Amino acid sequence: MKISKTAQAGALESNDVLVTVAPNEKGGVQVQLETKRVILKQFGKQIEQVVKDQVAEMGAEDVTVKVQDKGALNYTIRARVQTALERALV
Amino acid sequence: MKRLRRSLLIISGNNPKHIQDAPVFDPDVVIFDLEERVAAPDKDSARNLVREALSFLDYSQVEVMVRVNPLDTEEGQKDLDRIARVKPGALIIPKANEQVIKQAEGLLTKIEKEEGFPEGSIEIIPILETASGIENINQLISSSPRVTGLWFNGEGLMAEFGTQRTKEGAELYYVRGRVGIACRAAGIDAIDTIFSDGNDYEGLANDASAARRLGFTGKLALDGRQVDTLNTIFQ
Amino acid sequence: MKNILGREIPDYIEGYGEVKPFMGAFANYGERAKASVTLRSVKPGEKKLLASIEEALDKVGLKDGMTLSFHHHLRNGDYVLNQVMAVVAQRGYKDIHVAATGIFPIHEPLVDYMKKGIVTKISVNYISPGPVAKAISQGLLRHPAVFMSHGGRPRAIESGDLHVDVAFIAAPTADAYGNVNGVGGPAACGTLSYAVADAFFADKVVAVTDHLAPYPACPIEITQDFVDYVVQVDSIGDANGIVSGTLTVTKDPVGLRIAKMAAQLINEAGYIQNEMSFQTGAGGTSLAVAAEVRKYMQEKNVVGSFAAGGITGYIVDMLNEGLFRNLFDVQCFDLKAVASYRENPRHQAMSGSLYGNPHDKGAIVNNLDVMILGATEIDTDFNVNVVTGSDGVIMGASGGHNDTAAGSKIAIIVTSLTKGRLPVIKDRVTTVTTPGETIDVLVTERGIAINPRRKDLLEKLKDSDLPIITIEELKKISESLTGVPETIEFTDRVVAVVEYRDGTVIDVVRQAKE
Numbered sequence: 001m002k003i004s005k006t007a008q009a010g011a012l013e014s015n016d017v018l019v020t021v022a023p024n025e026k027g028g029v030q031v032q033l034e035t036k037r038v039i040l041k042q043f044g045k046q047i048e049q050v051v052k053d054q055v056a057e058m059g060a061e062d063v064t065v066k067v068q069d070k071g072a073l074n075y076t077i078r079a080r081v082q083t084a085l086e087r088a089l090v
Numbered sequence: 091m092k093r094l095r096r097s098l099l100i101i102s103g104n105n106p107k108h109i110q111d112a113p114v115f116d117p118d119v120v121i122f123d124l125e126e127r128v129a130a131p132d133k134d135s136a137r138n139l140v141r142e143a144l145s146f147l148d149y150s151q152v153e154v155m156v157r158v159n160p161l162d163t164e165e166g167q168k169d170l171d172r173i174a175r176v177k178p179g180a181l182i183i184p185k186a187n188e189q190v191i192k193q194a195e196g197l198l199t200k201i202e203k204e205e206g207f208p209e210g211s212i213e214i215i216p217i218l219e220t221a222s223g224i225e226n227i228n229q230l231i232s233s234s235p236r237v238t239g240l241w242f243n244g245e246g247l248m249a250e251f252g253t254q255r256t257k258e259g260a261e262l263y264y265v266r267g268r269v270g271i272a273c274r275a276a277g278i279d280a281i282d283t284i285f286s287d288g289n290d291y292e293g294l295a296n297d298a299s300a301a302r303r304l305g306f307t308g309k310l311a312l313d314g315r316q317v318d319t320l321n322t323i324f325q
Numbered sequence: 326m327k328n329i330l331g332r333e334i335p336d337y338i339e340g341y342g343e344v345k346p347f348m349g350a351f352a353n354y355g356e357r358a359k360a361s362v363t364l365r366s367v368k369p370g371e372k373k374l375l376a377s378i379e380e381a382l383d384k385v386g387l388k389d390g391m392t393l394s395f396h397h398h399l400r401n402g403d404y405v406l407n408q409v410m411a412v413v414a415q416r417g418y419k420d421i422h423v424a425a426t427g428i429f430p431i432h433e434p435l436v437d438y439m440k441k442g443i444v445t446k447i448s449v450n451y452i453s454p455g456p457v458a459k460a461i462s463q464g465l466l467r468h469p470a471v472f473m474s475h476g477g478r479p480r481a482i483e484s485g486d487l488h489v490d491v492a493f494i495a496a497p498t499a500d501a502y503g504n505v506n507g508v509g510g511p512a513a514c515g516t517l518s519y520a521v522a523d524a525f526f527a528d529k530v531v532a533v534t535d536h537l538a539p540y541p542a543c544p545i546e547i548t549q550d551f552v553d554y555v556v557q558v559d560s561i562g563d564a565n566g567i568v569s570g571t572l573t574v575t576k577d578p579v580g581l582r583i584a585k586m587a588a589q590l591i592n593e594a595g596y597i598q599n600e601m602s603f604q605t606g607a608g609g610t611s612l613a614v615a616a617e618v619r620k621y622m623q624e625k626n627v628v629g630s631f632a633a634g635g636i637t638g639y640i641v642d643m644l645n646e647g648l649f650r651n652l653f654d655v656q657c658f659d660l661k662a663v664a665s666y667r668e669n670p671r672h673q674a675m676s677g678s679l680y681g682n683p684h685d686k687g688a689i690v691n692n693l694d695v696m697i698l699g700a701t702e703i704d705t706d707f708n709v710n711v712v713t714g715s716d717g718v719i720m721g722a723s724g725g726h727n728d729t730a731a732g733s734k735i736a737i738i739v740t741s742l743t744k745g746r747l748p749v750i751k752d753r754v755t756t757v758t759t760p761g762e763t764i765d766v767l768v769t770e771r772g773i774a775i776n777p778r779r780k781d782l783l784e785k786l787k788d789s790d791l792p793i794i795t796i797e798e799l800k801k802i803s804e805s806l807t808g809v810p811e812t813i814e815f816t817d818r819v820v821a822v823v824e825y826r827d828g829t830v831i832d833v834v835r836q837a838k839e
Contacts, residue, residue, distance in 0.1 A: 009135050010135070014107060014745060015106040015107040015110065015745060016106050016107075037716055037718075038714050038715050038716035038718070038747065039745070039746055039747065041715075041716055041811070041813045041837075042715060042716075042747075042810035042811050042812075042813065043746060043807070043808060043810060043811070044811075045811065046808050046811075070745070071745025071746040071747070072106060072746065073106070073110065073146075073746060073806055073807065074146065074808060075139075075142040075143055075145070075146035075147065076106045076139065076142070078142050079135070079138040079139040079141070079142040079143075080135070080138075080139075082138050082142075083134055083135045083138045083139075086134060086138075087134070110806070111578070111579055111770070114579060114582060114770045114771060115578065115582060147806075148805070288576075289576070313578050314578030314579065314581075314582060315576075315578045315581055318585075
């Protein structure tokens, strides 16, 4: 499934994450993660994988996912990615 | 009234920190609120967050309830559908009347069958927040066997009257009395309205004790600090 | 080589010297000698009052490579360190060793001096997260920084391990002959405990004041017979930065929960009784623990012997309520504490040495019953890190942590289990400040772990309804929330040496890989 517009979900608040999805002209799923260095170094790979898995589970193709993380746990990341993609399809 | 519902900690369904921290305070019940505490544009976000939270975090030590949006709205209908499928302990229905509860009952039976849950495993807690709701309390209670408790929301009633609550709560005595007796006679939980000053522990204790004396079996907690007091008073 | 905690430490560190490895919290005691002091005697009629910092640097004979010391009682409102170092820099001196008891964001000019080689060494007890901490973590300081504890630094000064050439003492009040106190003047800060060892043992001592009082400036904290010169400046500090409002008990429900659990444990373990002594930090959760302990003390009509530490108005209230007979104060955190110290003889100062020096004839920490502490990280051996974050970036430094943990009868770490997504419990902490053998209990909102070494506590609390589990189980709960973190890699370059209170090296901080 391809998305046609940009959409956002979540918030830039402690323990949360602001997810922005947009169509990726270059094709494929690209994740851009912004978070504190100390989180990036310890959980960066894991967070990227969680995002990619959620995108795949929803069958979305050719999207860029910008993830501005404020220390969110995996379930929050999944939920926000899900909501952003649902909003991008409306 | 099988299990204890002395303290019901209510949190916004869109707030990850509160969702994660809720069990830590040892409340008997955690209420995930999709209605009042979630802004209109975020209803879909909150619904997904609560669903993901219930599948990931450990709520085994508490009873999980979710307050859905009014069932005459699209959000409410989506809430009921998506949340029932992750098997909460109960759904809390706002603007409840006999007809609304019967409709919810039907939907839940259908979903339980589809998901393979035991029939009746998801209970219903109607919210009493209107004069007509209180006037028809007995019909409401008997509208479905899933109704195992009633939550009396004083703020809602005051809004209808166009007045405000007082800390001492004299304006609530009649209603509390009515609700307490009706619930006791029906063998269901009577859940009292929130005490909104989080810094006043003495005021909370007085308010909760007053409710207890009128037959209430538990009360809403607005944050973790209120839980211990409520667990003690509704023992 | 590996020290007894399994930390990999070089035998010799360039810019530090030969490494004496940590051998255990109580391994390094016995006979000690104090360094002798060479001083210039002052004849009747000589004047000490100088016109400027410039003149002071001339008179003390400042040279490249000297060690200059400063205290941090003015915290993030301190002007004196910057004032002195600005002149040092301007005059082109190099290779200066700054021995400050505390460094705060206001001391940012140090970063530039580090880059220019004006400052090549820093010794410090407490360094708050900020530009200087970051610069040290990034290796901008030529020689490794040295972190000492509040008790370890005066030990180092008294023994001669740390030789101070010139001590600059920011003095809220001073007279022209060098008597100094911290209770009067626009920058009144209370006790000057951290400056005492410097005053006694430095070659030269310069008091810097913005409030010159008529002679004698009683009550005197540091007497004239230890002071060479006095310099008057317009202002020694910003009052808003010195005492940032009143410190209060947290309203955060999770912090309150942790505090309740900690106090319940203290009570069930039998520590709330007459003659008890108590110390806690200045943060919201630490004070919440004091608030809960206070309730138990009131209920049981307990009168404690003393409360100690950095003192806040909250602890002063407990003194005035009669819950403690006395206070021992190493640092006044707010105006209420300053006023109490000034007015109440039962509120006493304790120098850094009296507070925690392990090598004198008995420090106050030896008489401490209950100690409440924080932690950035703790490992399954109960070793604690308060120096760096998990990425190796410096954001604290020992303070009184390992002193109080060693001396107290029960040392309790209170912390949330995770800080955002960051787990507090690790297999191995990034940097050890305090050894596990001195840490007894870890209290988090999701469970309490008792050090297996404390069989007496485990026995006493076996029927408690507190959620007591093993630290391994607590770590599993943490990982179920955050996931398992990847390990961060470091280079071989040592940017800071962490000394235990006895001067041995308990760990080092290495520069993180980019």
